[in-house]
Amino acid sequence: MSKTNDSVAIEEGEIVVPQYGPERDAITRRLLRKLDIRLVPYMALLYMFNALDRGNIGNARLGGLEEGTHLTGNDFYNALSFFYFGYCISQVPNMFLLKKVSPSVLIGVTMVLWGVCSTSMAACKSYSGLVAARFFMGIFEAGIGPGAPIILSFFYLRNELAWRTAMFYGSSTIAGAFGGAIAYGVAKNLAHEKLAPWQLLFIIEGIPTIALGLVTIFFLPNSPHKLEKWFVTPEEKQVAIERGRSGLNTDNTVLDKRQLIAAFKDYKNLFTCLIYIGLNIPLASYTSFLPTIVKNMGYSDAKAQLMTVPPYACALVTVLLFAWNSDRTQRRGYHVAGAASITCLGYILLISSGNLHANYAGACFVAMGLYPIVPLMLSWVANNNVGHTKRAISVALLNTFGQCFATVGTQIYKTKTAPRFFMGYGVCLAFSFLMIVVALSLSHVLRRENARRDAEFGEPKPLSPEEQAEAGSEWNLRRPPELPVLHLI
Template identity: 80%
Template sequence: MSDSGISEKRDHISEEDPTDDVYVPDSGPEREAIVKRLKLKLDIRLVPYLALLYLFNALDRGNIGNARLAGLEEGTHLKGNDFYNALSLFFAGYTISQVPNMFILKKVTPSVLVGVTMILWGICSTSMAATKSFSGLAATRFFMGIFEAGVGPAAPIILSFFYLRHELAWRAALFYGTSTFAGAFGGLIAYGVATNLTHESLAPWQLLFIIEGIPTIFLGIITIFVLPNSPETLERWFVTPQEKKVAIQRSRSGHNTDSSLLDKKQLVAAFKDYKNIFTCLIYIGLNIPLASYTSFLPTIVKLMGYTNAKAQLMTVPPYACAIVTLLLVCWNSDRTQRRGYHVAASAAIACIGYILLISSNRVGANYAGACFVAMGLYPIIPLMLSWVSNNNVGHTKRAVGIALLNTFGQCFATVGTQIYKTNTAPRFFMGYGVCLAFTVVMIVVSLVLSFVLKRENARRDEIYGEPKPLTPEEQQQAVENGVYDDHPSFRYFI
């Protein structure tokens, strides 16, 4: 079977299955044992590797906040709102490349897309060390945004090839959870650079970009050769023939049967689907506070009275707290097969944080508020991406749904880079108020969408009875006929 792209590897219906002669039981303890071994191998290889990639993605994206405390503004002669505008340009680049990347993913293998874009954004990140003006910083941030969009949005698609619907949120949490590690590591690295590293011709902020950018380039090169692309291309040294056949069967049962490069009907259906409109609204509500948090946490902590070096170090505990809630919330979301309620609960935690930041001028309360904000915001990322992946049938529809989510979210992320103006320091009432308002929006919209989907599932149960699993052929027919997730046997994750 061809290895040139997702479309060719996904042609299950017309091409001969290379594992047809391999016997695998349909049920029973033997099959359960095979599935358990397969998932363990994937959990050891695929999930940690994707997590490592996203760690560098988030590290390179967020290190500008730490670089600011290390002298970036002075070294690049920034004035007025130049710093905030440079932040906004990253999200401009990130936004315009969302949908194109989803179609490129259908044309080339995930390993090529992810690996090449990593190399390119690593070059941009490292090049920021050589910038001497706003124009240079703005250009590197803009192009870094374009290339960073190759990893984050593609990850849910890649995971959906290997895991079932109710297994996605936990794995996505392990993947996206590394963004919280990036925040913690970024603070530790910045603290180490500021206190221990000196160079006769390079400033601390330049060393920071170089130290965090160069490894990304090398990791991108490795990724081209080692990242698994699909169950059909799993290597013999990695899985047994039985495990490979089960992986293919599981992928088919997860609505991975259509093989077209770009299905125009699915493209239109993705734009018309009310669920995608709802999820975009939720993601807009997330990205405004999230963009501001990752970029300005070092500044916010510094204004609590800490020195520059100590402020870098004090950014670590909020991210550590976020790791705990992220893993717990997403594990329970998979266990209960509920997404919206967990989004609303997480947003409520973030609300508590912003209320503490607004209502008190005490350092302890403000710092606790910063921790609560991180604990509430970060679980929502994998929850939303899993929710969209769960409820969109068809490769193109699913890819466009995720691309729309990221596009609209990142468009409004530029708002988050503009709301913490220096002239509103140190309390940032406007910034905190805007973020609080949008976390409330997340709560309301996620609960409304959950109610609507629950009612739709109940309606289908009443009309069609209990749903039955679809065969790959039935899934393919549903896609070709434009039925998608409106099929009588399909039930939404709520």
């Protein structure tokens, strides 16, 4: 290893590119354009199929799932819960696997496996078969949810991450819209002698997932160091590597125990887990029960499938808008609180009014508030936890706690409380308000911490990549120059 005059370490085989100036800016723009064309849309496509396979059980219910699998009583609600049981227990193990195998292999293989589980639900004839398929689908789907923002954080800086995460996660709203449209088309136009509409739905949405998983193994970029020659020039690859270092992605060990302990001790993760708990209870209930909620507003089964499309379309707009402004202002907590406020408005409309149009508007407001919070939270946690291990474990903790409590969301819309679902709406409203309180509290705590660090350590000091790597989980004491404040608030 050698050093240039500006103290940037150069590994053997790497090339020297300008650290500043128009040439550097031009290379960076070309690199980002290529990543934005290949990486972000492809990750969005993967997550769209993830969300489609996870949420299609709600549409399948209106297509005769309960009758076809002989579900009675609370069987449907329990089947929903088993997905989250599998999802929770595999979060942290998947993060360790991400350190041992390449992201493309992990995501590609797990995608094939959850696609098999999703497709196999078409063959279920009993409650036990449905539960087993949902449980294992939860285990395999846990790979992409936390893994994707980690991968994006390898390629994008903190002021670029929320927008890209939103582009990735916004595809879940597209999946919700497509799911409703596909279910409507199946119910209206694909009558089959031997297969019920719910069975056709699982097959039509499951098989493409398997095919896409196989493609992912070979197509998904793994890290800046492994960008292919056909995709980037040597100069662009070098800039990608240096950008990764500037984001302190310098941990090449399989497991940094120091960072592992730091992730569990970091108070920020307690706050963010509370926010994610408050998010996942209404979010899990919304994705699973929106067709049922809309049907109980007075629509027919087929029309209810179609009427689930507009709320997701509205949500896509707010996802992109909140993420864009969050990156522009470099503020996360205020945007989380603002989105949660929109959610509260939606549930207040659902609770207080018996008018069909007001209730439908409330359902749209709920989606518009809930969905932006996911990319905001994932980017917030990725921004404020540095080092591969600490970031991966922190994101895994966030998802584990959130999905554990998502099982509550699968149990609160009992049929006997239809059509108004007062208990379910009330629980979701309470947890939406919790998100507002905790997000604003965390922003206040981080602002005070930033001010204290500014007063104690002064202006940020330039650090070489070796110093960045040495700092590890204690990087905040050294204040790299790329991070003008310690935490994003």
